[in-house]
Amino acid sequence: MRLDKLLAHCGVGSRKEMKQLIRKGHIQVNGEIIKKDDYQVDEIKDIILLDNEEIQYRRFVYLMLNKPQGYISATMDQVHPTVIDLIEGYEHYELFPVGRLDIDTVGLLLLTNDGQLAHHILSPKKHISKIYYAKIDARVDETDIAVFKQGINLGDFTALPANLKIVSANDEESEVEIEIFEGKFHQVKRMFEAVGKTVTYLKRIKMKQLILDPQLEEGQYRELTNDELENLMKIDVK
Structure with missing residues (x-):
């Protein structure tokens, strides 16, 4: 070089x-x-x-971001602020988000300039696990768990079987965790719409073995630890 x-x-x-x-x-x-x-x-x-x-040269950088609402998962946009706008001191690395979270979805987002790792994580063939915490505007019950476990036909595609866990539930609101193995547009929201319910809050808390650092406030970020990076590099087929 x-x-x-x-x-x-x-x-x-x-x-x-x-x-x-x-x-x-x-x-x-x-x-x-x-x-x-x-x-x-x-x-x-x-x-x-x-x-x-x-001078210590680093080819690649890996950041964990706790994405806040109101930011889109892109490197630039003419209308909305992007997740890249939150990052300071890494401009020369030309970071990009690995995958996307909707503008009103918060939580774990990986930013890097390592295209090969991003490709492996996003490859549909890998079926990488992603876990979300969600609030739902109705009672979620065992019937919903069974439907999610079978896989849901959303019209343009059939979602793979998903693992739905009820954290709490009453007639007005439920709190759940849902594990999916794809990353289609609005997928979690569409899955709940398919069973007649609405997601009112959505937060990604885990991707593969990478867990959102609870110390990170929304909008904050940090570099991955060596252990986190090593685990993320171990891309396995589900």
Whole structure:
């Protein structure tokens, strides 16, 4: 990789600013001052110093975001704010959301620049588990559990069998957890509509083995831990 590109990718500054630093002799590679901005470096093996401070190169970044309502799961939009607008200090990594949550759905959303991992997670063939907490405007009962377990025909597709757990229920409102293995548009809401009920609140709390950090307030984010990332990398077929 070109030296100026690597430094810019690390967030040290813009490509133009890096060219100037290099030409002024501020950069060392393996103990040698380099003044050519197109100098080729090995981002893994080479030791790169900026004014005697080592630059740590990271190709990929993985963030856990507790998505709030009112933000869409996209990198840009002409009408609504996006989840990327919530992130500061990672602009040079060109992050994107892995999958989507509806504008009024909150909770766990993974942001990364690792296209290969995103592809594996989103692949329909993988049937990655996603668990949501939801509030429903009616009583959810054992009949609903059985219907969800069979899979529901939604017209344009038949949802795979889903696991529905009742947290609490009365005639006015129920709280449930639902595990699905797809990520179709408005899927959870449409599944409850199919049994005559309406979702009034929806929050994703888990995706595969990745659990939403309870310490994260809505709108907050953090990098994944090594253990979280290792578990996420183990993409298995259901």
